[in-house]
Amino acid sequence: MKPTENPQGNLAIGRRSFLSGAAALGVGAGLAAPANAANTTAAEKSTIALRDQDLPFIATEETYTTDELIALNAINDDHVEYLKETGLAELGPGRIGDMDQAGINMQILSAHTPGVQDLAGQEGIDFAYRLNKMIATGPMVTYPGRFQAYATLPLQDPVASADELERAVREDGFVGAMTNGFIGKKFLDHPDFEPLLARAEALDVPIYLHPGFPPKEVFDIYYRIMRPGYNDEYQDYILSGSGYGWHQEVLTQCLRLIMTGTFDRFPKLQMIIGHMGEGLPFFFERIVEDLGDVTEGSLNKPIGQYFNDNFWYTTSAFFQDELLHLLLKYISVDRVMFGTDYPFADMKQGTDWFRAVDLPREAKEKIAFRNAQKLFGIKV
Numbered sequence: 001m002k003p004t005e006n007p008q009g010n011l012a013i014g015r016r017s018f019l020s021g022a023a024a025l026g027v028g029a030g031l032a033a034p035a036n037a038a039n040t041t042a043a044e045k046s047t048i049a050l051r052d053q054d055l056p057f058i059a060t061e062e063t064y065t066t067d068e069l070i071a072l073n074a075i076n077d078d079h080v081e082y083l084k085e086t087g088l089a090e091l092g093p094g095r096i097g098d099m100d101q102a103g104i105n106m107q108i109l110s111a112h113t114p115g116v117q118d119l120a121g122q123e124g125i126d127f128a129y130r131l132n133k134m135i136a137t138g139p140m141v142t143y144p145g146r147f148q149a150y151a152t153l154p155l156q157d158p159v160a161s162a163d164e165l166e167r168a169v170r171e172d173g174f175v176g177a178m179t180n181g182f183i184g185k186k187f188l189d190h191p192d193f194e195p196l197l198a199r200a201e202a203l204d205v206p207i208y209l210h211p212g213f214p215p216k217e218v219f220d221i222y223y224r225i226m227r228p229g230y231n232d233e234y235q236d237y238i239l240s241g242s243g244y245g246w247h248q249e250v251l252t253q254c255l256r257l258i259m260t261g262t263f264d265r266f267p268k269l270q271m272i273i274g275h276m277g278e279g280l281p282f283f284f285e286r287i288v289e290d291l292g293d294v295t296e297g298s299l300n301k302p303i304g305q306y307f308n309d310n311f312w313y314t315t316s317a318f319f320q321d322e323l324l325h326l327l328l329k330y331i332s333v334d335r336v337m338f339g340t341d342y343p344f345a346d347m348k349q350g351t352d353w354f355r356a357v358d359l360p361r362e363a364k365e366k367i368a369f370r371n372a373q374k375l376f377g378i379k380v
Contacts (some may be wrong), residue, residue, distance in 0.1 A: 052355040052364060057104045058372040059347065061208070061274045061316035061339035065089050065112035066134065068127070072119065073112065087343040088112055091139040095342075096146060102347035104340075105369070106378070109135055109149040114180035114212045117155035124154035128164055136172035148378060150178035150208055158192050162199035169203050175376040176205040176272070181212025181246070187253045189260040197266050206270040206312065206375060209253055211246030211278075250278040254311065255287070263310045264300045270375070271311050274339055276318035280307065281326040308332055312375060314339035315367070319353035333363045337371045 065088040074080045087094060091109075099107060116127040131152045139147045151168035153161035161177075168174040177200065179188065186192065188207070200207050214222070223240035239245060250273055263269060273280075280287075288304040295303050313331055315324065316339035327336060340350040354368065373379060 052361070053103075055103070055351075055355060055364060056369045057102070057338055057351055057354075058106045058108065058369045058376075058378070059099075059104050059340050059342065059350075060108045060272070060314045060337045060372055061210070062107035062109055062342045063088060063112050063344065064091055064109050064135070066131065069112055069115070069131065072116070072127075073114065083112070091135075091147075092142070096143060098342070098347055099146065102340075102351045104347055104351060106145065107147055107342070108175060108372070108376070109139070109147055110178040110208065110210065111152040113210060115152040115178065117153065117180055117183055117212075119154065120156040124156055125160045125164070128152045128154045128161075129167075132164070132168045132172060132174065136168070136174070140173075148376065149174050150176050153177050153179070153196070155179060155183045155193075155196075158194075158196045162196045165196065165199055165205070166203060169205055174205075175378065176200070176207060178208045178210055179212075180210045181249055181253070182214055182218075185215050185217075187256055189253070189256040189262050194265075197262065197269055201266045201269040204268070206272050208272040208274070209250055210274065211241070211250045213240060214245065214249065247275055247278040250275075251280055251283070254278075254280070254307075255291075258299070258303060258306045258310075259291070259295060261299065263306050267300075267310075269310060272314065272337075273311060274314040274316040274341070276315055276320070276323045277313045277327050277331070280313075281323070281330055284330040304330075308335060311335065312337060312371070315350070315354070317341035317345040319345070319350050321353075321357055324357060328363075333366055334371060336367050337375070338368050 065083060067089065070080055070083050070089075074083060083089075087098075095107075099105075111131055116124050116131065118124075119127055128151075132149070135147070135149045140149065149168075149172075151165050151174045153164055155161050165174075165177050169176075177196075183193075188197065188209075197207075213219070219236075219240055223236050223245060225236055225239070254271070254273060257263065257271070284304070284307070288302070291303050299306075301309070308331060311331075312335050313327060314337045324336075338350070338354060340347045354364070357364065359367075
């Protein structure tokens, strides 16, 4: 089984795959403590810490892997060891214990980036099926009500992907699909993927647009830094991934989906993006202002409307009050869901943060679990 070529041999690895090495290079996790106001008194901090302790949670971006998936996507032996140490493959008592400690009722599982989407032919189709069945017959059965899942798809074959999505939804009860950025040199707006998009719309299940690593040409132009002594194994990789590139890439894919008329052709199609909107809140007014006029005659709706009609957003790994409030300035609270990005972010830190957020209880319930219940048709 040969890994698909990518920017540095095989960089198809996880969001914090080199966190230990990156830490020495000044790469932080970007997480904020729940109570970070310098003038907050001890009594106020205690009150904040105890807020909404009864709040249920559905965590909507939670990752798993297997030894077979690690063998496909790991960059080297050190990375194999790292992935095995993270807890990604733990789908039993260890993960359940972390969920219980954090107060998380359910995780929606997804395969480690990029899943099998770079694996072509029958090998990719069979691999996707094995992963999906492993989740359906394993943790979902062993711990009823604690796990759900996004289908892993063999995206090199869009028709086979549509078929596997339908099988996983109808046979295994999965709640949607996870994709991981570029599929070869294409995004989902390419006409090749219309069979998959049509099937997702017909099944009334969402597609989660997780980031992935760019093709070599893009990587070399945007992210490869040529400098003597430069640690490209860490720095180029993280620059193109969790440190910057991933978030811009997802937002670019979202805009392409809108501007190519994907949601005019599939008006009920739903997409999910993580990481507090992948930079969308910061750029929202500029996008609406600058792209609104030029798309007025080519789209059925104002460009900003699609972000509230066809997209959902998760808090995964961005546990910062100011980012959540900025997202809610432009996006309905009915479209935001809780997520942690476990095990690359700490579940308890995520739930502690969100319990302390200053929002009305009704809004917090929507984000913590009710919106996920509505979108996925599940109960906690």
